[in-house]
Amino acid sequence: MFDTQHNEIQQPLARSNQPPLMTLQNVNLWYGDGEKHALIDVSFDLFPNEILAFIGPSGCGKSTALKCLNRMHDSTRGVVIDGRIEMSGQDIHDPGIDPPMHRRRFGWVAQKPNPFPASIWKNVAYGAQIHGLMRNKADLEVHVEDCLRRAHLWDEVKDHLHDMDGADLSGGQQQRLCIARALSTQPEVLLMDEPTGSIDPIATAKVEELMVDLKPDHAIVVVTHSMMEARRVADRVAYFHLGRLLEVGPTEQIFTAARSDEARRFIEGKFG
Numbered sequence: 001m002f003d004t005q006h007n008e009i010q011q012p013l014a015r016s017n018q019p020p021l022m023t024l025q026n027v028n029l030w031y032g033d034g035e036k037h038a039l040i041d042v043s044f045d046l047f048p049n050e051i052l053a054f055i056g057p058s059g060c061g062k063s064t065a066l067k068c069l070n071r072m073h074d075s076t077r078g079v080v081i082d083g084r085i086e087m088s089g090q091d092i093h094d095p096g097i098d099p100p101m102h103r104r105r106f107g108w109v110a111q112k113p114n115p116f117p118a119s120i121w122k123n124v125a126y127g128a129q130i131h132g133l134m135r136n137k138a139d140l141e142v143h144v145e146d147c148l149r150r151a152h153l154w155d156e157v158k159d160h161l162h163d164m165d166g167a168d169l170s171g172g173q174q175q176r177l178c179i180a181r182a183l184s185t186q187p188e189v190l191l192m193d194e195p196t197g198s199i200d201p202i203a204t205a206k207v208e209e210l211m212v213d214l215k216p217d218h219a220i221v222v223v224t225h226s227m228m229e230a231r232r233v234a235d236r237v238a239y240f241h242l243g244r245l246l247e248v249g250p251t252e253q254i255f256t257a258a259r260s261d262e263a264r265r266f267i268e269g270k271f272g
């Protein structure tokens, strides 16, 4: 279940009372048909209801690792993956797994808010509609409100659901709309690639707050370049370095007593 062999430093499970939702064992990934070895023997678990932050210097494989979880690399030519990735105990690359069904278990939030060119309501309703998740219009209305509330946006937009487009909102509001949109398909896991990387500090605080509020219903994996953000929101932190996951452990432990020189120096701001 939890392979420690190939991480140079591995730390005890933070949540050993729950089985992991996902387990990666010795995952290797190459881009360009073997040209670029972007992930090297990466192993870690993701637990339900936790926020796991990926940190590390640029180009070290954080986004690449994130995209492995929901099989986002399937559509990129020349990507080769080996090793084992399990979700709920099942190999996600098993031929019996339907990739779109697998992807539906995840919501994706990108660095730059990218609302659809449509009303606020349509942005949020769309995911539930295309997957036929709601029985009728009334349920869909309740669902849209629920997603917007859970994204801490409802009060700001409730009077403009149909007469404002997503793009009419401020940058921070757009990012919370994108989170509401990601929630629309009722994902188990939220994957966030630098979700606060292009918004201001007040908007960042709002996104961080709602991430913590989403934990009872989701596991969240967040890539961040902000050490303060990782420290504020994450339960556990994974430090990537040149394609390897050098260290993963409880947030306070990584920030106060990282075992690898590289992680310590990175956290202290000495490189990266």
Ligand SMILES: Nc1ncnc2c1ncn2[C@@H]1O[C@H](COP(=O)(O)OP(=O)(O)OP(=O)(O)O)[C@@H](O)[C@H]1O
Pocket: 031, 032, 036, 038, 056, 057, 058, 059, 060, 061, 062, 063, 064, 065, 076
């Ligand atoms: N589609 C691709 N084709 C070829 N190489 C790629 C591709 N995507 C990423 N890479 C390379 O793989 C390595 C890891 O990239 P990745 O985007 O995962 O890093 P990252 O840690 O997310 O960096 P950043 O913090 O800058 O976002 C880098 O060397 C990058 O250039």
Ligand SMILES: [Mg+2]
Pocket: 062, 063, 064, 193, 223
């Ligand atoms: Mg990245």
